[in-house]
Amino acid sequence: MLTSSLREQHAGLAAQLGAIDQAIKAGKPGTELRKLLIEFSGKLTIHLAAEDRMVYPQLQSSPDTAVAAMAKRFASEMGGLGAAFKAFNHTYNAGAAIDTDRAGFAKAFGGIVAAIVARVKAEETELYAAVDRLGKA
Numbered sequence: 001m002l003t004s005s006l007r008e009q010h011a012g013l014a015a016q017l018g019a020i021d022q023a024i025k026a027g028k029p030g031t032e033l034r035k036l037l038i039e040f041s042g043k044l045t046i047h048l049a050a051e052d053r054m055v056y057p058q059l060q061s062s063p064d065t066a067v068a069a070m071a072k073r074f075a076s077e078m079g080g081l082g083a084a085f086k087a088f089n090h091t092y093n094a095g096a097a098i099d100t101d102r103a104g105f106a107k108a109f110g111g112i113v114a115a116i117v118a119r120v121k122a123e124e125t126e127l128y129a130a131v132d133r134l135g136k137a
Contacts, residue, residue, distance in 0.1 A: 002054055002135070003128040006108045008121045015111050016040045024106050030098030033105075041089060048078070051083050059130055074127050081115055088112050 020036045050063030052075075088108050092098050098105045 003131050006039060006047070006128060008057070009043070009050070010124065013040065013043060013047065013116070014120070015042065017116065020109065021113070021129050024102075024109065026110070030092075030100075030102075030105075032095070034092070034095045037089065041085075044085070048082070051078075054133055055127065058134065059127070062130075062134060067134070069080030070126060070130060074123070078119070081119055083110055084115060110123065 009055075016036070016039065018035065020040065023033055023036060030106050056075050056127050058093075062068045062071070091108070092105050
């Protein structure tokens with residue numbers, strides 16, 4: 001089922017965020033943190049593309065207007081989170097940028113993690129639940 005694969009991707013992304021957090025706490029060099037961020041960013045991009053191709057079109061074309069509206073809202077909100085992550089990634093685009101502002105990096109990373117965790121929770125409880133319901137209909 002589609003949502004089980006997406007949920008597995010969420011778990012993998014969460015594990016990567018945890019690894020980055022541990023690397024920050026361990027004082028790993030910025031170059032190592034940057035490599036971890038690049039890996040995370042790549043997997044996040046793949047995950048978001050899967051949602052864009054399979055989840056949103058299915059829900060937005062639902063005859064249930066509440067489900068279609070929810071899908072549009074989620075798609076719109078994702079743009080804001082994507083922009084925030086892109087700005088974070090741009091600010092800390094090299095190991096030296098991370099090393100120069102370790103406290104700022106850690107704080108910004110914490111904000112990104114909180115936003116992603118909230119998004120994942122909402123997706124799994126609302127968005128993916130709607131996909132599952134439609135699949136069983």
